Amino acid sequence: MTLGSSVLVTGAAGFIGRHTVTAFHRAGYSVTAVDRRPAPGHLADAARWYHGDFADPALLAEIAAGRYTTVVHQAGISDTRAPAGPELDATNTLGPLRLAGACRTGGARLIYASSHSVYGTLHHRTPIAEDADTDTSRCSGPLNPYATSKLALDQQMRTRHATGLDWTGLRYTNVFGPDETDKGPMASILSQLLRQGASTGQIRLFDDSLTAARDYIPVEAVTATIVQLAAARPSVPAAVYNLGAGTAVPFADLAQWCARLHREATGQPLLAELVPNPVRTAYQYFTCADMTALDEVLPNRPTVSAASVEARAAALFEAFRSCATG
Numbered sequence: 001m002t003l004g005s006s007v008l009v010t011g012a013a014g015f016i017g018r019h020t021v022t023a024f025h026r027a028g029y030s031v032t033a034v035d036r037r038p039a040p041g042h043l044a045d046a047a048r049w050y051h052g053d054f055a056d057p058a059l060l061a062e063i064a065a066g067r068y069t070t071v072v073h074q075a076g077i078s079d080t081r082a083p084a085g086p087e088l089d090a091t092n093t094l095g096p097l098r099l100a101g102a103c104r105t106g107g108a109r110l111i112y113a114s115s116h117s118v119y120g121t122l123h124h125r126t127p128i129a130e131d132a133d134t135d136t137s138r139c140s141g142p143l144n145p146y147a148t149s150k151l152a153l154d155q156q157m158r159t160r161h162a163t164g165l166d167w168t169g170l171r172y173t174n175v176f177g178p179d180e181t182d183k184g185p186m187a188s189i190l191s192q193l194l195r196q197g198a199s200t201g202q203i204r205l206f207d208d209s210l211t212a213a214r215d216y217i218p219v220e221a222v223t224a225t226i227v228q229l230a231a232a233r234p235s236v237p238a239a240v241y242n243l244g245a246g247t248a249v250p251f252a253d254l255a256q257w258c259a260r261l262h263r264e265a266t267g268q269p270l271l272a273e274l275v276p277n278p279v280r281t282a283y284q285y286f287t288c289a290d291m292t293a294l295d296e297v298l299p300n301r302p303t304v305s306a307a308s309v310e311a312r313a314a315a316l317f318e319a320f321r322s323c324a325t326g
Contacts, residue, residue, distance in 0.1 A: 006030040007230060008068045008108075010054035010099075011075030012047065013037040015180050016113065016172075016219060020072055021047050023223035024230075032068070034059065035075070055095040063102035070230040071103050073112035077146065078186055080117065080282070084145035092149035097156055103165060110167040111229055114154050114240060116215070116287050117147035118171065125213075125248075127290035130171065130240050143282045154240045166235045170226070173244030173289050177219035177312070178319060190216050190254060194313060197258035197270055198320035205251060206277035212285040213248035218312045221245075221302045225294075228301055236297040244289030245304035257310060261317045 007024050011017040012033030021043055024031045031047035033039065039049040050059065054075045063071060077091045096112055103110040119128050120140035132138040133151060142148040154169055161167055176188040181195075196203045225243060229236060259270040277283060294301060 005069045005230075006032070006067065007070045007072060008032045008034065008063065009047070009072045009074060010034045011073070011113075012043075012049070013040060014074060014078075015177075015183055016175055016222060017074040018043060018179060019177070019219045019223045020074055020226060023220075023227050024072075027227050027231075029230075055090075055098055060098060060102040063099070063108055064105040066106040066108070068106070068108045070109045070111065071099065072226055072230070073099055073110065076113065077149075078183075080144050080146045080186065082144075082146050084148070088145055088149050089152075092146070093152045093156065096153050097160070100157065100161060100165060100167065103167070104161065108166075109230060109235060110165065111226055112153075112157075112167070112169050114169045114171040115147060115150045116171050116173045116242065116244065116289060117144070117284065118142055118151040118154065119287075120147065121284065122286050122288070125286045125288075127246060127288040128242075129290040130242055130293055143284065158240065161238065163238075165238065167238045168229055168236060169240035170222075170243040171240060171289070172222065173215035173217055173242070173287055175219050175222055176216055176316070178316065180219075188216065189214065189251070190249075190309075190313060191316065193254050193258050194261075194317045195320045197262050198265075198317050199324035201262055201266065201268060202271040202273065203255060203258055204273045204275055205255065206283070207274040208277050208280065209251050209283075209285065210255075210274075211250070211252070213250040214284070214287045215244040215246065215248050215289050216309050217243065217245050217304050218309070221304050224302045225298070228298060232298065239293070241294040241297075242289035242291055243294065244287075244291065245306070245309060246289055246291040247304075247306050247309075248286060248288040249306060249309060254313075257313055258317070261314060265317075265321060 013035035025046040033047035262270040
């Protein structure tokens with residue numbers, strides 16, 4: 001961190017946003033947090049809270065005036081079931097582009113949340129690189145309007161800000177961790193299964209997903225990477241980068257983890273129910289990020305192994321179990 005570093009975090013009351021505020025506060029930054037929702041009680045003193053929209057003209061004027069050294073944009077519509085339309089476009093594409101314009105004017109570094117969902121179906125079930133996002137031989141492209149809005153933002157950033165703006169887009173895979181409960185059905189499938197197993201002794205899986213596999217990354221690894229990007233001198237080249245573990249964990253393994261953890265805790269078998277998948281055509285059965293590009297520009301970033309994901313999952317199971325029995 002450089003002396004006087006000031007960071008603005010949008011979507012600060014959300015799951016990743018809350019952890020982002022915490023990470024920058026602990027790193028010694030002066031943090032301003034923006035969200036339409038109230039400040040979480042445990043973070044009230046960690047930041048100056050701005051209650052409102054990230055695209056508020058007054059806030060954009062602050063950014064354009066050079067008040068912040070870094071803007072971390074976590075706000076947006078994250079529901080993959082959201083319908084296409086003006087609200088989704090304004091929130092996930094047009095609004096962030098206005099934010100980027102303000103950052104360019106004010107000289108702020110912009111780090112924003114994109115999504116691994118932009119790739120859709122990976123045809124070869126192998127890690128995919130950022131430059132393959134429109135390669136139809138590698139992937140299908142977006143399977144829903146949410147993913148389309150994120151890909152549109154990435155493409156516009158590449159076109160409009162090839163030079164003149166210090167920016168990084170991060171295509172998160174499946175981010176999981178504590179304090180994810182407010183995401184509801186949008187929580188990572190890993191967290192959903194752990195919570196089900198810990199609280200009820202039963203899990204539910206789509207009947208066509210046992211051969212599915214996804215790339216999971218703990219939220220702490222995400223925020224630690226963001227802090228490193230904010231502090232990097234010189235900055236990494238402006239581009240969109242994948243951010244995941246770089247390895248895919250099969251759903252069958254998740255079920256086995258839940259079964260083992262439940263058996264160790266209770267001595268009882270875990271019950272698994274297979275239910276029909278109502279969204280087969282919009283479901284990502286395989287996600288895995290090729291992490292080569294980010295590794296080259298940020299070689300000391302925190303990395304995540306399959307073993308560390310399993311260990312983090314075990315800790316999360318215990319936390320869910322404590323809540324359920326406490």
